[in-house]
Amino acid sequence: MENQVHQAREIPVERHVVLVAPEIHWNTGNIGRTCLGIGAHLHLIEPLGFSLSAQQVKRAGLDYWHLVKPSIWPDFKAFYRQMGIAEEEMVLFSKSGAKPFWTMPFGPRMFLLFGSETKGLPETILAGYPERTYYIPITSAIRSLNLSTAVGITLYESMRFCAPAHAYGNSL
DSSP states (O other): OHHHHHHHHTSOOEEEEEEESOOOHHHHHHHHHHHHHHTOEEEEESOOSSOTTOHHHHHHTGGGHHHHOOEEESSHHHHHHHHTOOGGGEEEEOTTOSEEGGGOOOOSEEEEEEOBTTTBSOHHHHHHOGGGEEEOOOOTTSSOOOHHHHHHHHHHHHTTTTOOOOTTSOOO
């Protein structure tokens, strides 16, 4: 594994977290902070269930929100077209995904897609990428993980072989 990490360090990586119709401002603020912490780009696909000027989003992102600079898209098609995404760069997360998240492929450029807190990803998007869907295992005691928790788990997993920089010492 150490050799894999060493080789991956030499490949520039680009991570994108894509929230489709997020509903809860606290989750979006927390996800923005996580994206900033690892150097990922945050994309929000409308409709949003809150205002981005809401004090709560800024508070959830603490004093970092102005640095997050999320990209706002009117719909998934516009986002997909303008970003020039290759199918192999797409990784979709759903509790009904086909494979566990730890089997997602590593790529230098990845788009991690998540749906809204209450509805998940729209079926129209999931149906377009049936082999690109992944899940985070959970027990039947809960309906789902919190969206910001799911993003954190999968975003850092996507960086497993990248050895991202650590600003406070202790790096591989």
